[in-house]
Amino acid sequence: VKNKMRELRATMGWSQAEVAAMLDVSRQSVIAVETGKFDPSLPLAFRIARLFGRKIEDVFFYDD
């Protein structure tokens, strides 16, 4: 699963640490999700999308 989390985070001007604090996860989690090394659970994916004010399909997408 790919995502646009990094672009969205940069647009908002948020650091990885700030996003991690807002989501109540570790910064390692933010890095792992952003780089596509770790696929978040559906609840966390919804929370990430909601944090950026987007629909989940605008943030995460399946890459064939």
Added chain:
Amino acid sequence: MSSVLDVRLCQVYLTLNMEADVMADVDENLPATPKLGLRFWVLWWGALAIVTAGFVAALSVLIRNGLWSSWTGMLTTAAFAVAITALASTPALVALRRNLGPKMRGPHRRYIMRFLPAMLVYSLILAPAITFYQDTKPEGVLAWVVAIAPAAPLLFAIRALMLYYKEEDDEFLKAMAVQSHLLATGFMMAICTTYGFLDMFDLVPHVDLWAVFPLWALCLVPAQAITMKKFR
């Protein structure tokens, strides 16, 4: 490793044609885990080598001179355990003091606060239990109590691990822990099964079953390295 990752992240960032002022606001150059520097780790490994060598030398002197007893054994292992506990805590304390990286999360902190005291108690009980058993050859219930005594704190250490799986609410950290622990369990089973058959055919020295947990802890080192490489 994470600094390389961060550099790569910055390169990706630049290719996305983001504005430079936005770039300045993000902290990609901060490592995901604290970087304590080469000097610190040289000193740390040096201290570990000195403490271990001191422990082995003390044991050797005690045994050779016939001074080994429950008390001298307990004092020696207690001193070693305190030194190892202090050394194990140093990286986190120094990182905290230098304000490097994120603060330790609650579940991990609770795990450490449960695991380290259990291991400290284990190291305090082990030598006296062995020496007492060899010196007095207890029987009946007392023999069972003496034999179980070193295992009891290890059960608390295992409980600390189980509680960590339950309490860790960061799904990435939990996945890292579970995967590395499963991998370590696989390594341990492979080693124990192979060694067990070699032992059965008298091809290798017999090893008692208590060695399984320390072996698992040793297997955790390559298991964690492999898991971290996969995710970072």
